[in-house]
Amino acid sequence: MRSALATDSDLLNAIEDRGYRITSTRRVIAGAIEESPDGFTAEQICGRVPGVGRATVYRAIKLFHEVEVICKMALPDGAPRYAVDTGGRHHHHTICTGCGAVQDFRASTIERVLKAIEADVDGQITGHRMEIYVTCQTCLASAD
């Protein structure tokens, strides 16, 4: 039922659970983010929340990232791109280099391989990053 929750936004709930305040500004920013099913850039969000300071948008994005409800990744040229991360469990992403669309992608194989690699690596693994670049179906179709 979840009737006792202040909001039905996963983003807002996540920060509230960690003791951060839910403010009207954060509501607006979370709304703009949740309207972006294919990922977004920070500046896109800035553009969609007129009246909200740029610093505040970046602070909110950082906060959502900190509580792991949004994920930050990078295009081949290093340009950052964000996406909502509802699933929770660790996973990776495919990013379309044409339109920037981000999709989740969970491959248990990769996790196993990474574990196996640990033995070959000189030092102790503390984390990893992985992005798979694709041309999505839509971009493939429109390229015909």
Next chain:
Amino acid sequence: MRSALATDSDLLNAIEDRGYRITSTRRVIAGAIEESPDGFTAEQICGRVPGVGRATVYRAIKLFHEVEVICKMALPDGAPRYAVDTGGRHHHHTICTGCGAVQDFRASTIERVLKAIEADVDGQITGHRMEIYVTCQTCLASAD
């Protein structure tokens, strides 16, 4: 014997092979880069080549990257780091989050997994990026 080559620098040879000019400035920059076995940042190179313009250093790094003799990667916070890429064949890197040391790392397993993944992905894979973050032996030892 390679006696006919203008230089014994892999970096300079690589750009010469692609038709770019070898200049005294590029010699100096290549020298500074090749003195960095554990990777480097662009600004570190700028600091080591006094008298050479910052833009020129960035242009040279970009050029070396273009001809694939240096590799660009990212620390967990996105800070860029470069490393010489002598091997040639595709591989990945481990990066020590303590000191930034970069090591090559070739896992055929990963390549196989990525191939297998292609079937699961919605769209056509065009590339990927992967970094493994570690605490290197030196940093582990000095943390005791």
Next chain:
DNA sequence: ATATTACTGAGACAAAGTATCGTCAATCGC
């Protein structure tokens, strides 16, 4: 209702590059 603390907006600052532009040097053609 008030005090405390966190949040906000504006704007300056920072890091990592890129673009422009006039000057200079490396290579090409002879």
Next chain:
DNA sequence: GCGATTGACGATACTTTGTCTCAGTAATAT
């Protein structure tokens, strides 16, 4: 070897993606 051509250079301005500071404001605690 010498001049013409093209590419490279340095300085500097600008761009992108953030972060920091600071004074003012809103949200929670008592």
